[in-house]
Amino acid sequence: MTRILIIEDERSIQRLIEYDLLQLSYEVDSAFDGIEGYKKASSSNYNVILLDVMLPGMNGMEICKKLRDDGNNSYIIMLTAVDDEYNKIKGLEVGADDYVTKPFSPRELSARIKVGLRRESLKTSLEELIYQDLRVIQSSYEVYKKNQKIDLTLKEFELLVYLIINKGKALSREQLLTNLWGYSYDGDSRVVDVHIFKLRKMIDPESNFIKTVRGIGYKLL
Amino acid sequence: MTRILIIEDERSIQRLIEYDLLQLSYEVDSAFDGIEGYKKASSSNYNVILLDVMLPGMNGMEICKKLRDDGNNSYIIMLTAVDDEYNKIKGLEVGADDYVTKPFSPRELSARIKVGLRRESLKTSLEELIYQDLRVIQSSYEVYKKNQKIDLTLKEFELLVYLIINKGKALSREQLLTNLWGYSYDGDSRVVDVHIFKLRKMIDPESNFIKTVRGIGYKLL
DNA sequence: ACATTTTTTTACAAAATCTTAACACAAATA
DNA sequence: TATTTGTGTTAAGATTTTGTAAAAAAATGT
Numbered sequence: 001m002t003r004i005l006i007i008e009d010e011r012s013i014q015r016l017i018e019y020d021l022l023q024l025s026y027e028v029d030s031a032f033d034g035i036e037g038y039k040k041a042s043s044s045n046y047n048v049i050l051l052d053v054m055l056p057g058m059n060g061m062e063i064c065k066k067l068r069d070d071g072n073n074s075y076i077i078m079l080t081a082v083d084d085e086y087n088k089i090k091g092l093e094v095g096a097d098d099y100v101t102k103p104f105s106p107r108e109l110s111a112r113i114k115v116g117l118r119r120e121s122l123k124t125s126l127e128e129l130i131y132q133d134l135r136v137i138q139s140s141y142e143v144y145k146k147n148q149k150i151d152l153t154l155k156e157f158e159l160l161v162y163l164i165i166n167k168g169k170a171l172s173r174e175q176l177l178t179n180l181w182g183y184s185y186d187g188d189s190r191v192v193d194v195h196i197f198k199l200r201k202m203i204d205p206e207s208n209f210i211k212t213v214r215g216i217g218y219k220l221l
Numbered sequence: 222m223t224r225i226l227i228i229e230d231e232r233s234i235q236r237l238i239e240y241d242l243l244q245l246s247y248e249v250d251s252a253f254d255g256i257e258g259y260k261k262a263s264s265s266n267y268n269v270i271l272l273d274v275m276l277p278g279m280n281g282m283e284i285c286k287k288l289r290d291d292g293n294n295s296y297i298i299m300l301t302a303v304d305d306e307y308n309k310i311k312g313l314e315v316g317a318d319d320y321v322t323k324p325f326s327p328r329e330l331s332a333r334i335k336v337g338l339r340r341e342s343l344k345t346s347l348e349e350l351i352y353q354d355l356r357v358i359q360s361s362y363e364v365y366k367k368n369q370k371i372d373l374t375l376k377e378f379e380l381l382v383y384l385i386i387n388k389g390k391a392l393s394r395e396q397l398l399t400n401l402w403g404y405s406y407d408g409d410s411r412v413v414d415v416h417i418f419k420l421r422k423m424i425d426p427e428s429n430f431i432k433t434v435r436g437i438g439y440k441l442l
Numbered sequence: 443a444c445a446t447t448t449t450t451t452t453a454c455a456a457a458a459t460c461t462t463a464a465c466a467c468a469a470a471t472a
Numbered sequence: 473t474a475t476t477t478g479t480g481t482t483a484a485g486a487t488t489t490t491g492t493a494a495a496a497a498a499a500t501g502t
Contacts, residue, residue, distance in 0.1 A: 193491075194451090194491095214459075215459085414479065414481095416460085418482095
């Protein structure tokens with residue numbers, strides 16, 4: 001179950017966000033001032049925390065910093081009223097993962113959350129993945145084939161990780177798009193194919209283990 | 222995505238049900254008389270159909286019977302105004318899966334729907350299907366006969382899965398077309414025959430277990 | 443601002459698969 | 473038995489899907 005905490009004092013905004021997230025069947029919890037927010041965030045484990053910068057009691061920056069100092073590693077998205085560069089930098093400095101400027105569309109917010117969840121799940125899974133003669137180190141985004149380092153782009157890397165984690169399963173393009181790109185493309189996109197093509201060229205030139213499942217997508221043997 | 226069709230002429234009840242189901246994030250469609258209901262149920266694939274017994278146009282029993290005759294295998298829940306044993310028995314006779322008496326609470330209805338969905342998903346979502354010396358792995362789209370891998374095309378694979386899930390039942394071409402091809406039988410298409418032929422050649426060269434049911438279609442013993 | 447890298451889109455070729463149509467054959471019916 | 477109806481089988485042609493390269497767009501670095 002995905003748990004999200006909203007720390008936001010403006011009720012109207014809080015309600016709106018809560019409504020959208022419930023629609024997406026996340027488990028939602030809310031706090032309406034800084035103190036309460038910090039307490040909730042500390043006492044329970046959330047996958048994502050939406051944190052308003054301007055709050056009564058304790059402001060968002062402080063909360064974020066304190067949480068990180070406590071060792072909290074939830075994915076924190078800062079919410080702020082204006083697109084000000086200063087807060088953005090400061091937010092990331094105190095340990096936020098992302099930053100959304102109000103007003104934002106539900107779609108935008110949910111896209112950001114999905115990115116966060118993806119990143120989170122990558123974080124929590126195995127640090128080092130071994131597949132055949134490949135060694136994939138997630139923290140440093142490095143890949144070795146027979147101890148020879150291979151340079152992959154970010155998307156190639158993420159695709160490889162996802163394939164390995166789900167090895168054996170046929171993965172549809174939609175599934176790959178939602179899980180790696182973070183949202184669903186409308187219309188038909190061939191991005192996945194192109195990335196598979198490149199990945200094959202880099203790590204699997206004989207196309208031995210990245211198999212095409214015609215009509216569905218791809219799978220790793 | 223779970224799709225539910227409500228066939229109910231009383232708007233107030235329809236609205237109520239629809240509201241509850243949308244809350245549970247099902248995809249909901251509605252029809253307000255028998256003819257429309259039958260058409261919608263036939264033309265599209267629903268996981269669950271909620272079917273009022275008393276309807277203008279065509280009554281619930283008729284619709285249910287006709288749908289079953291067409292090979293429709295949605296989970297059908299009959300709705301009736303009074304708890305009368307006669308209708309209950311009759312309903313099950315014409316092929317309904319469950320029976321709910323009005324007035325019912327949202328909770329009761331959703332519980333019944335969940336039962337239906339579970340039943341449906343149990344059948345279709347088995348990771349591995351075993352039939353005689355065949356092993357069909359749905360997540361990877363692989364088929365083994367006596368541990369020997371057999372390469373099937375997507376349609377062949379889907380056909381095999383459907384046959385196994387419905388083993389023992391005679392399946393009409395129409396049913397196979399609607400459920401596997403996603404459109405309704407158009408009179409003289411013999412696509413199914415060709416695919417059966419190919420499937421037999423691949424997994425059943427002796428034509429032992431894919432039997433022809435003359436005048437109807439095919440079945441797996 | 444410009445150059446470089448990465449990602450996405452687009453177009454076209456190649457391949458696999460699906461469908462149609464035809465004919466052969468078997469089963470049912472008169 | 474002859475006729476009709478339904479199915480098996482085949483192969484050509486149509487369609488769909490994927491591979492690949494290259495251009496366009498977006499992101500990043502200098």
